Amino acid sequence: MLRLRKQTFLVPGHDKLGLCLANTVAALADTIIPLYHQESILPHNIQIQEQQSQSSRCLDPKLYISALLSSRSLIQIRQVHAQVVVRGMLQNLVVANKLLYIYAQHKALSDAYALFDGMKERNAVTWSVMVGGFVKVGDYASGFGIFRELIRSGMLPDNYTLSFVIRACRDITDLLNGKLIHCIVLKHGLQLDNFVCAALVDMYAKCKVIVDARQLFDNMNSRDIVSWTVMIGAYAESRNAYESLVLFDRMRGEGVDADKIALVTVVYACAKVGAMHKARLVHDYISTNKFSLDVILGTAMVDMYAKCGSIDSAREIFDRMQEKNVISWSAMIAAYGYHGHGSEALETFSMMLSSGILPNSITFISLLYACSHSGLIEEGLRFFSLMWDEYSLRPDVKHYTCMVDLLGRAGRLDEALKMVESLTVEKDEGLWGALLGACRIHGNVDLAELAANALLDLQPQNPGNYILLSNIYAKAGRWKDVARMRDLMSQRRLKKVPGWTWIEVDYNIHQFSAGDMTHPRSKEIYVMLKSLSKKLELAGYVPDTNFVLHDVDEEAKVGMLYAHSEKLAIAFGLLATSSGTSIRITKNLRVCGDCHTFSKLVSAITERVIVVRDANRFHHFKEGACSCGDYW
DNA sequence: TTAGGGTTAG
Numbered sequence: 221m222l223r224l225r226k227q228t229f230l231v232p233g234h235d236k237l238g239l240c241l242a243n244t245v246a247a248l249a250d251t252i253i254p255l256y257h258q259e260s261i262l263p264h265n266i267q268i269q270e271q272q273s274q275s276s277r278c279l280d281p282k283l284y285i286s287a288l289l290s291s292r293s294l295i296q297i298r299q300v301h302a303q304v305v306v307r308g309m310l311q312n313l314v315v316a317n318k319l320l321y322i323y324a325q326h327k328a329l330s331d332a333y334a335l336f337d338g339m340k341e342r343n344a345v346t347w348s349v350m351v352g353g354f355v356k357v358g359d360y361a362s363g364f365g366i367f368r369e370l371i372r373s374g375m376l377p378d379n380y381t382l383s384f385v386i387r388a389c390r391d392i393t394d395l396l397n398g399k400l401i402h403c404i405v406l407k408h409g410l411q412l413d414n415f416v417c418a419a420l421v422d423m424y425a426k427c428k429v430i431v432d433a434r435q436l437f438d439n440m441n442s443r444d445i446v447s448w449t450v451m452i453g454a455y456a457e458s459r460n461a462y463e464s465l466v467l468f469d470r471m472r473g474e475g476v477d478a479d480k481i482a483l484v485t486v487v488y489a490c491a492k493v494g495a496m497h498k499a500r501l502v503h504d505y506i507s508t509n510k511f512s513l514d515v516i517l518g519t520a521m522v523d524m525y526a527k528c529g530s531i532d533s534a535r536e537i538f539d540r541m542q543e544k545n546v547i548s549w550s551a552m553i554a555a556y557g558y559h560g561h562g563s564e565a566l567e568t569f570s571m572m573l574s575s576g577i578l579p580n581s582i583t584f585i586s587l588l589y590a591c592s593h594s595g596l597i598e599e600g601l602r603f604f605s606l607m608w609d610e611y612s613l614r615p616d617v618k619h620y621t622c623m624v625d626l627l628g629r630a631g632r633l634d635e636a637l638k639m640v641e642s643l644t645v646e647k648d649e650g651l652w653g654a655l656l657g658a659c660r661i662h663g664n665v666d667l668a669e670l671a672a673n674a675l676l677d678l679q680p681q682n683p684g685n686y687i688l689l690s691n692i693y694a695k696a697g698r699w700k701d702v703a704r705m706r707d708l709m710s711q712r713r714l715k716k717v718p719g720w721t722w723i724e725v726d727y728n729i730h731q732f733s734a735g736d737m738t739h740p741r742s743k744e745i746y747v748m749l750k751s752l753s754k755k756l757e758l759a760g761y762v763p764d765t766n767f768v769l770h771d772v773d774e775e776a777k778v779g780m781l782y783a784h785s786e787k788l789a790i791a792f793g794l795l796a797t798s799s800g801t802s803i804r805i806t807k808n809l810r811v812c813g814d815c816h817t818f819s820k821l822v823s824a825i826t827e828r829v830i831v832v833r834d835a836n837r838f839h840h841f842k843e844g845a846c847s848c849g850d851y852w
Numbered sequence: 853t854t855a856g857g858g859t860t861a862g
Contacts, residue, residue, distance in 0.1 A: 314853050317853045317854075321853065321854065346853090352854065352855070381854080381855090387855085418856060444856095517859080520858075521859090522860090546860080551861095553860085582861050585861045650862065
């Protein structure tokens with residue numbers, strides 16, 4: 221038995237109650253909790269002093285609940301717990317549930333579970349608090365365990381519990397269990413509220429089943445701001461990010477006002493689409509409705525403007541932000557990186573250090589990427605060493621990928637290969653892709669073959685890898701190997717996935733695929749393309765048919781290249797905008813080197829600036845040159 | 853007495 225010194229503990233706000241507990245409270249509570257059902261032990265350990273006479277107040281659950289709500293530490297909670305036991309109040313389900321909830325809030329799940337396990341009576345609140353408690357601390361297995369126990373007990377979960385377990389499925393992208401829970405709901409005809417519906421939509425979306433998410437969303441009786449935000453965010457992550465912006469307009473049309481979280485999500489969607497006009501409209505909405513530029517919204521806007529092509533607007537927002545964290549600084553450094561402004565990225569990094577913010581692993585990815593996009597080789601090597609030497613940040617495969625890209629673009633392929641070979645962590649497709657890209661620039665077929673074969677091993681179902689390797693063989697005149705690649709694709713039933721290009725014209729986004737005839741101005745576009753091609757031929761442009769992988773003759777290959785999506789988009793841009801206006805390609809899916817050559821030459825013969833964004837790397841084609849000094 | 857959506861890279 222513990223020897224305990226007695227002292228008076230006053231519960232804040234209820235000092236008259238004068239809860240008196242032993243001094244070594246933690247030890248006492250540890251003893252009490254497992255034994256709380258053996259109440260006979262307790263009176264010997266605890267002396268209870270009442271400053272007021274014994275009255276019904278002491279049996280009033282509100283007093284214990286207030287005491288719990290005022291508890292600031294686990295020790296205090298255990299003290300109140302002890303009192304609850306002593307007073308025989310644990311039979312009161314409201315008090316017991318509140319105790320459970322407060323333990324869960326303090327992440328004291330073992331205390332909570334000990335209490336839960338001994339409860340003779342439980343209700344829906346008891347179960348939801350336990351499931352929620354485990355889910356919130358990321359102990360999903362225990363959360364599911366409690367949920368299973370609930371189902372086995374013959375009870376049905378309430379909406380609170382359902383929200384928690386569905387959230388657990390979302391967090392670990394467990395589509396199977398998510399569907400099972402959805403089935404339970406349907407089977408029992410449970411009436412779902414907005415919390416559960418939004419959780420289901422979110423779960424399906426995070427598990428990449430966007431069609432089901434949308435169906436659920438459309439079938440909701442009433443959609444609140446959270447449901448809208450979840451759906452808008454789901455599209456932002458999908459291939460159809462533009463639908464986020466369509467939904468945002470629809471939401472406002474239905475009279476639902478955006479809050480800050482919804483705006484952060486829409487800003488993120490604008491960044492994904494690269495839609496500058498939409499970005500400006502969302503910015504106007506934020507200003508008009510006087511939303512403060514906090515660290516999260518501000519950072520999202522910096523990223524949005526950078527990805528929509530305006531590094532100046534990004535910097536303006538960044539400078540206006542009162543509070544900046546490591547994410548904000550990294551976003552600004554990355555922004556300079558996308559635009560090939562390496563020295564500004566480095567300068568921003570120095571400012572970040574001066575302001576007392578420590579870099580994280582992502583800061584270094586942004587920094588190394590900026591060096592690689594600006595040809596700052598020595599600086600990149602210096603930062604790569606610095607991250608471990610100065611900040612104890614171990615480089616991961618992403619940092620190595622930046623370095624391989626950096627060295628490879630500079631033609632230092634041997635060093636790039638050494639870096640790949642020295643890697644002890646798992647090599648991913650990004651790393652091999654960077655090496656392969658460098659080999660393509662510098663025409664190193666042997667090394668390209670090595671990288672491409674590694675890629676084929678990692679992703680045998682990705683047709684892009686076969687095409688990459690085939691292009692390299694074609695460039696080297698190894699036609700048998702080209703044919704072998706084509707046969708392999710055919711055997712594995714892989715088809716080339718068409719490329720897509722998005723262009724912003726007159727405040728709208730227009731989308732093109734290769735050979736597209738769906739645009740309302742298709743006829744004019746093809747006439748424009750034909751005229752451009754003739755002018756380019758006269759200027760010496762020869763289509764690089766290595767970018768076509770088909771068993772057809774050269775003439776047919778030229779035909780296939782002719783209507784690639786980026787070319788259709790540029791032809792449309794020329795057609796639909798006045799002279800002197802920049803043409804903005806907001807996004808490119810599956811980049812074709814020949815298209816970039818085309819863009820460069822079109823900028824020369826039309827005296828237009830053509831801005832092309834692919835994979836967040838911006839190319840500014842002006843007067844027949846690319847600002848980032850790239851190799852097209 | 854129990855519940856939700858948001859920022860940097862890849």
